[in-house]
Amino acid sequence: MSPSSAASSSMHSVHSVFEHPRSAPLPHPPLPSSASSRSTPEGFIIPVVPSSDDPLVISYDSRGHRVLPNVSNTPLDVLDGRVTKLVQEHPMVIPKCANCAEQGITCSYYEAGVPCPPCSVLGIPECDWADPFWVLENFRRSRDSYFCDERDALVKSVKENRLPVSLFEREFEIRMSWFYSGAQGAINRYLLNSRATRDVGLRGYKALAASTSDASTLLRFITLGVETRVHPCVLQVITERVQDLLASMLS
Known part of the structure; x- marks a missing residue:
């Protein structure tokens, strides 16, 4: 499979997992501000992806320790299939962790928070697959792909008169809510994995x-x-x- 076809398959899998067009909405972050959106001739706002106020970022506490974000108060269970899909989603643009790439050895990705086998066997403590910055970057990539697909599908539905303009924002909020619930479950699972496999x-x-x-x-x-x-x-x-x-x- 070529990298492009693999990437396309990867994006489709995220889209499939989080497709709940008629599910009840969950608590969600606010929609992107107008500075991160654009208007259409039909008179509704199209959110720009990614938004300028990205919640999937690391912060630091008063002692300088890294703190992973809380992006939803209603996380999906860590064993939910949608969470599993997120933590096991691996971008083709980074086929190996930095250590394996440097040593020219075969690398494999299992899921976020679990070091690759060579790093584990060699006792290397800095595998990319367990690094929180890389993990959030991976989640952002999955999210942006999903949001773009969902946004474009909703715009098409409005233009084809299959979705009232008044419901566009609501429908996009529902999709945002589902993804961030899944992302919070994935962050929780990452923390469990990293604590269990650290060193x-x-x-x-x-x-x-x-x-x-x-x-x-x-x-x-x-x-x-x-x-x-x-x-x-x-x-x-x-x-x-x-x-x-x-x-x-x-x-």
Whole structure:
């Protein structure tokens, strides 16, 4: 499948998942201001996507810690199929995380908040797939594709006299509400994933090192680790275990 066809399929999947044209609206953020919209000859406002007041951005608290946004008070459940679709949506424009791209190795994406297998095995703590900035950028890409599709479909319905002009804003609000409910569920799922998988490789190596009393085996691992570009934090853990074993032998 070519990148263009894959991207088209990806956009269609997001559109399909959030298509609820007659569902009751949920609490939603305000529609984009007039500065982010344009008028039509039919006399209604067409929202510009993305809007200037994007809610899918990271903020910082008083201690300088990153805070993910709260975009809906009615999030979908983290196991909802629409949430799963969002967290597993992967843009073809970024086929590999930065670490795998740099090392020229195969990379795979599972879902937002879960490091790729090579980063996990090598103990690399900065996989893009678990980075909140990348995750929100990915959600924004999915949202913009969905909003553009829905907006254009509603405009077409108005022009073809299948939707009254007076209902355009309401219908677009419904679609916004559904997406942001799904996005909040996806943010919640990302947080669960990232907390569960954070430093999982490093924690595993610490456990393995602690259960090994053979310093020569650990030294061979360090040599192999340097050759295979295991992260320095892992090698440091193994080195400290070797030092402890040698100190114990000499005492």
